[in-house]
Amino acid sequence: MPKLVIASASYGIHAQEALKQLSEVFDEVKRTAFRTGMREDEVLREIGDADAVILGGGGPITRGVMERARGLKIIARHGIGLDNVDVNAATELGIVVTYCRHTGEEISVAEHAVALMLACARRLVEADRCVREGRWRDRVKLVGVELRGKTLGIIGLGAIGREVARIACRGLGMKVVAYDPYVPDEVFEKLGVRRVGLEELLEESDVITIHAPLTLETRGMLSRERLARVKRGAILINTARGAIVDEEALYEMVMKGHIFYAGVDVFSEEPPSRNPLLKLERAVLTPHIAAFTREGLYRMDMAIAEDLVKFFRGQRPLHVANPEVFKKRLRATWLR
Known part of the structure; x- marks a missing residue:
């Protein structure tokens, strides 16, 4: 045997x-x-x-x-x-x-991506620390943002991206745009998602979520130059692969306040012992558990x-x- x-x-x-x-x-x-x-x-x-x-x-x-x-x-x-x-x-x-x-993995991963969106928008991890550390008065600093009516940009409209689009449209009342050169127009139309180019998505979206595979084409796709084009105050979510994003540049963009918050489940090296994202206050980090x-x-x-x-x-x-x-x-x- x-x-x-x-x-x-x-x-x-x-x-x-x-x-x-x-x-x-x-x-x-x-x-x-x-x-x-x-x-x-x-x-x-x-x-x-x-x-x-x-x-x-x-x-x-x-x-x-x-x-x-x-x-x-x-x-x-x-x-x-x-x-x-x-x-x-x-x-x-x-x-x-x-x-x-x-x-059915797409259901779990999509729900995790949406959970990260909400956790970032409402600064939930910071709020949790505030209560545990006895800093109740600091709650006035924890002003978040609403998602209803905001624009969600999805990079990669495969099974996971489509499930995220459904939740965002029907459950959160968000407008959804997406970039995926390999998906036909009828899929976009059926979901009620507007097709855009990558640069347009970065400049227009209030929340960006990545659902593309790691390939030669997508490795480093969100480079320093592209992250600089992200709409000021946006939230960036990555449950795909860490190497799609320039993590050092993302760290700098969050520190500067150009990107409001990051929700990250995947890292270029796992476990991420020396990753700059570990130093961010305005980030929700999870240990590659989106499918768990x-x-x-x-x-x-x-x-x-x-x-x-x-x-x-x-x-x-x-x-x-x-x-x-x-x-x-x-x-x-x-x-x-």
Whole structure:
């Protein structure tokens, strides 16, 4: 029977049924932890001769890792982002990659983004400290802003961005604009969202929220120059990937008051031990937990288990990130 490495700390905690399903397929299951920025030899040591890996946010699993981990046949990404997997290399090498797209993760992440918007707009973390530290009189300094009637700018109108748009329009009464060159006009029209260019979005939006994947195109997208174009007094929310934003420039913009507040769930290096954003008072920081709800994790865990069971019983998984791999010579010879 095959071997599985679970390199995601949260996998299975809220879905014991998923672990039970996997135990029926895998002879050996090893739990480990991948941190961000691991060397290839470190990743290889943890993978060993495993047939499958459930991958959280660490790693990455590079071409070099896959070439040397000759037993590896499938990588199941415990999340939506694929920036820590070389998907092109996996395809060339006949390794199937699955992910949690269309498993309902967008609901949890969207709600977290909206929670950060509200926490920033009403300065809730500062207010909490005020009460705990006995500084009741300081409440007069904690004047926030309303969201109703304001303009929300969404960068990336995929599943998460669309869910945020629905909540903002219907629940908060916000006007919504979005930038996404890959989404057709009919999606914008159906949501009641106005299509704009990136620069226009930055200049016009009272709240900006990022929901784009980390790619060569989006890495550093919100550079110092672009952050300088953000509307004065805006709120910036990032639940996508830290490397999309110039964090040093964001720190400076908040310190100057050009950007009113930042709500950040993701960082260029995790954990963010030396990140300048840690020094900000006007920021709400969370430890990459946007997808961490009981419901969201349950759906993701079960989807991964079902895909792995299908795969090792000779069927194609449902949530494949690289479907073109099935035109290649698969390492999983039973699927040829």
